[in-house]
Amino acid sequence: MPNFATFFLDQAIASSHIQFIYDPLVQRVVFVNAAYERVLNGTTAGVNAELPALLQRLHPDDLAYLTHYWKRWVAGRQPDEVEVRLLHPGQPHQWFCLTPSHELLADGRVLLGGSLRDISVMKRYQENADLFNSRKNATLEILSHDLSGAFIMVQQIAQFLREEVASPVSSRVPDMLSVLETTSRDSVTMIRELVNLEFLTSANTDLKVDRVDVGAVLRVPLDQLQTGQRLLGHAFTYTLPTEPIYANVDVNKFTQVLINLVGNAFKFTPDTGHVAVHIEPGPGVVRIHVVDDGVGIPLAMQPYLFERFTKARRPGLRGEATTGLGLALCKTIVEWHHGHISVVSSEGNGSTFTIEIPRAETKGSPAILGLVGLAG
Structure with a gap:
């Protein structure tokens, strides 16, 4: 029987929503599942290189709001779910709901994880x-x-x-x-x-x-x-x-x-x-x-x-x-x-x-x- 860590990793890999883990210390995404390629048309291997362009497409009205949210998330003051918009020129906005997680490891490092769901239809x-x-x-x-x-x-x-x-x-x-x-x-x-x-x-x-x-x-x-x-x-x-x-x-x-x-x-x-x-x-x-x-x-x-x-x-x-x-x-x-x-x-x-x-x-x-x- 697989242990819980393996079980949840398998679930994350198979999820239809984007699942990711980000390491603030090295400022890199250390895990993202295949849903990233399907939902955001990126590549899992190139996620860190693609991230700047992705962030530039955030709706400008959401930026100050997300700044406050990010500071709370990094500090471990677990925020609620947040909804954000991604701009697509000449097309309707793409709406996402982020469900965050904050993990303090035994060596003192922090990992930020989350699930990103496309909620545009809803x-x-x-x-x-x-x-x-x-x-x-x-x-x-x-x-x-x-x-x-x-x-x-x-x-x-x-x-x-x-x-x-x-x-x-x-x-x-x-x-x-x-x-x-x-x-x-x-x-x-x-x-x-x-x-x-x-x-x-x-x-x-x-x-x-x-x-x-x-x-x-x-x-x-x-x-x-x-x-x-x-x-x-x-x-x-x-x-x-x-x-x-x-x-x-x-x-x-x-x-x-x-x-x-x-x-x-x-x-x-x-x-x-x-x-x-x-x-x-x-x-x-x-x-x-x-x-x-x-x-x-x-x-x-x-x-x-x-x-x-x-x-x-x-x-x-x-x-x-x-x-x-x-x-x-x-x-x-x-x-x-x-x-x-x-x-x-x-x-x-x-x-x-x-x-x-x-x-x-x-x-x-x-x-x-x-x-x-x-x-x-």
Whole structure:
């Protein structure tokens, strides 16, 4: 029976993923399996000569991030898995997931090992799923606002006619108006419950965090919201950072937080008002501001805004109902991202909700290019 070392070596050699061992002392790859030739089109015998060109193809936005990761790995502070992109001119990026290992030998030497998996197909599938969910959630919010407004108007007209217009004796008009009023009210409730259920369901699923360019992933729902609100005759604008800002985010959950905040802004902003979203970098954080010039929030309500079933809940300007859960869930999801949400508001002067979450980048030069002493 083979010993464990032989068994695991055989497994590494036969693996469909790239398996490697790197010796920092001599700055050389001392083992790589045949998957390297298949996945990266290199040669196992020439891996050290090919490594500089391979490192030069790393996505520039990943370099500072990898520098920090490399320092932790060499020092034995075992990092988690990391995802990186390899550039291919004129083709989509190739995504890899690195699972690291750190081995301290009896003679004091350190060997760094790892498994490198090509996850390009999975990443593109996830990006498409996130894109679909973002558009779906933004569309639901727009439709709920549009349809709720129409049903509320029908309900109000029915109430007015029932109260103000005299009907002949034995007329069925009062009963028909009551049915119309009840149906409209129930329809508004059903629409809002559908949107709230979608948010609650998403909030109760496991967090799936990816390192993403925040502006790029939020552009999709913001575009959708802008198009929808323009069709409804409302003013909605947004601004994005000029350079990529990376953060570790569950795209689906974080998108729903943004949509919820924008939806709330429209609830309490007259049709002639404005709602805007601004995404910008801060010191070590990404900041997202949702700004409106609506009716504002009374000072007495503000300490309770982020409580579950908050006593600060109130219907929207067009009669939109509220569960008192939305802002509490937003706060929970933001905190899951190690972030913070706050509000500045005064009655008659609108509100600004601000989210801050940590950036994924770390300061430092792209030292990862010099990890094997092959690039300056």
